[in-house]
Amino acid sequence: MRLNPQTIKQWRRFRRIKRGYYSLIVLIALLIMTLLAELLVNSRAIVVKYDGEYYFPTYADFHPGRTFGLDYAYETNYRELEAEFERQRGSDAGVPDSGNWLLLPPIPFNPYETDFRDDAFPPYAPSLEHRHYLGTDIAGRDILARLVYGFRLAMSFAVILLACNYFIGIAIGCAMGFFGGIFDLLFQRLIEIWSNVPFLYVIMIVASVIVPNFWTLVLVMVIFGWMGMTWYMRTSTYKEKAREYVAAARALGASNSRIVFRHIMPNAISIIVTFIPFSVATGVTALTALDYLGFGLPPPTPSWGELLAQGTANLQSPWIVTSVVVAMTVVLLMVAYIGEAIREAFDPKQFTYYE
């Protein structure tokens, strides 16, 4: 692939802005890690060796406890199995080592399971001994596990939302700018009216009638969120349309779609790129806010908003609210740094005489 020299230049400029560049690296690393979250944060073992056979439960069908010599038909509790293997090794000193072992993920809890102790009541404070590194919430679920899976969900929500919003926004915005006239006028008024629908109330109404799931939430957010992008695309299309190269293309007999997709769009794209990080941040905060208010994803879906709500209602267990606030601040800060860096990198004015 040959990159446009302009793009290469922008990328170099972006890399020079260290804050944004490192934020991007860290964020991408985090995203890749959360895609592999099942291997890192999970109640299922990564690998079990039992009676000479290897098992890889992470992505496989469930193994009932009987598979590993436990006395139940439901899914094996691998933490107990680990303790069991440990015990066998300890007690059967005379017997030859069975060679059974297993490897648990570093955080051996899934975000749904409730983990109770006999001597205390949840929420449990952070503890290395019990491997709840950030403690548990009021239902006894591991906070770190819920943060990780909640992050994955919030990021995918934001990215899908962004893709849908931009697709519709760009298409309509471009069309408005390109065709102009009645079409433009009509859509301008339509968007103005549509933008005034109080979107939060609509979400509340929807959430009270149906239990929203991931896709209904995306749908509702898209229905009320696509308008933002249209204005920018409309203006820049108007601007590009008046340029000579468009007139030249038209003179050569290029079709409307060729002009829009091959000539106008690539020139208008920079404006879109600079908006992306901020739209991601909006998506994450929107989902968190809805979950916080109880209009978001249904329980027990791991969610930052739900953790935040729990945390603020249980200030006497400060680890809940601290974890989620810190996580949220760090992620949003990184996104903001990236956005800032992109904006600067794409800015055509590198110098100003007035500074």
Added chain:
Amino acid sequence: MQKLMLLPALLLIACGQESPDATSDSADEIVLLEETHLVENPPTYESEPLPAGLVWVTNSADPVFASPNAKRGGTFSTYMLSFPLTLRMIGPDSNGGFASVLRPNHMMGLVDLHPNTLNFIPVLASEWAFHPDGKTVSYRINPDAEWSDGTPLTADDFLFSWDFARSEHTLAPFYQDYFGDVITKLTKHDDHTISITGATAKPENELLYEYSIWPTPRHFHKLDANWVQDYNWRVEPNLGPYQVSRVEKGRFIEFTRKDDWWGDGLRYMQHRFNPSTVRYTVIRDMNVAWEYFLRGEIDAFAVIMPNYWHEKAVGEPFDKGWIQRIKFYTDTPQPSQGMWLNMDDPTLADRNVRLGLAHAMNLDRMLETLLRGDYERLKQHYEGYWDYTNPDIGPRPFDLDMANSYFDAAGWGQRGPDGIRVNNGQRLALSVVYGSQEHTPRLVLLREEAKKAGVELNLQLMDSSAYFKQILEKKHQIAWMAWSPGLIPTFWQHYHSDNAHIAQTNNITNTDDPEVDALIDAYREATDKESRVRLAHEIQQKIYEIGMFIPMYKVPYTREAYWRWLKLPEHYANRTTDAIFSPMTEALFWIDEAVKAETLQARSEGRAFEPVYIEDTTWRVQ
């Protein structure tokens, strides 16, 4: 006692209309009683002769239940989470949380239940007599009873309630049905005698309980098209011990004790309602209210929830004895908290699935861990109804072997790749609809444990009105909810086929069983207590066998934290006490000003008293 008050069980259902806009400014102002211009010619009603041969009864033999040591005086401060939308008793928005504070003073009943003996005791009526038709009761109204403005209470005030509630201007559809369908006739015999006739014959104590009415001050209400608006903020004269005396909208409502209340002469009212002033301040968050309580600006705080009791009600003020705690066991019908299985659902139509599900609910674990052993397992729908409760019914225990065998028998023997049972390609996944965020951890725990039995519970948290709508339209699979208890079990509404398969009835399990129907019909027709008790036991046994209700937990006590200047009688509270420091209902406590001064002094000096924790098991049911 609040639970057993004659009216609330019925009244709390009436709700949910939209409030008309208060357009004029004048309708928005608070009008205290002194400023009210009363109606000049209130309506009067014709008398009919009283049938001869009635036997009048009353009750002056039961023990009094308040303390003669009680002192009158002081201000009791408490809080409300939101300001009421109106001060009216009926009509739009009148059924909010504050109604439970206003109604005991305004909608007083003719008789009430004795909180310990459960016999009826006189309130507005001094005597009552049962008619031979089995559905009419006559009452002699206490001639001493008078409204706050000094107007005597007469039979006309009771008859006016009928016209008032049924008026098109009051916008109260629930009461429009109540007067007419439930109560079929009101008769005035003379100024102090009335008769109430209900729709069906019932045993005597149920007649008193179920066909109850309250008087309405007919000299106060001018019924016209503007009534709803005009009366939003007018303080109505009442018959109770307290009258609203100061209101600041959005901030507080203050009540003043009547100095010469007519009811002070009644045997069972003596030494009650002791604070001179009761002030309800708006504090919109419970956590904040708790902080006010710790500062002594609120006198008492109900701490039923385990996290408050164990995490918050500890530390210096408790260790140094400034704030005391009491846990008081009561013996009273319990709300039926549990899972209601909709038997119209194809999966739940199978009894084996229902019983398997019941054995897959790890209630003990929930009670021991999340609820810290504070709540107890509910045995069945009708628990705590004294004689009427079948003592042989217990809950189905968490038992994976039993659950497995029931599910296997129902054809759900195979487990899918995720460990959830499958049958012909369908997963054994059931949705549970519930309406309170507070309950999420409990359901999360049950869900995780149920997975072991191979059944998945999908949690559907809904906004409370949508939640009720879905359940009443029978669109749920499993409903997580509780019915508030009455005084006597009612089966027809919950289990009779008359109410099955149709929307907006209380048969949310769609129980449709000819045997159950026959038993319920017999129960409704029986008028002697013995056969009704026997039939009630049989019906409860059938309900258990069908297994459409999985009982969850109950809280058979009340728990409160209170500053040490609040004093209680020697027996603390009564068998049916709902809230010990509820100033408008039972109200046995009093304020000791000397102790208050001493305690505040001690707190500023950091001086300690003996810490007090009372656990009273007098009325504990084993």
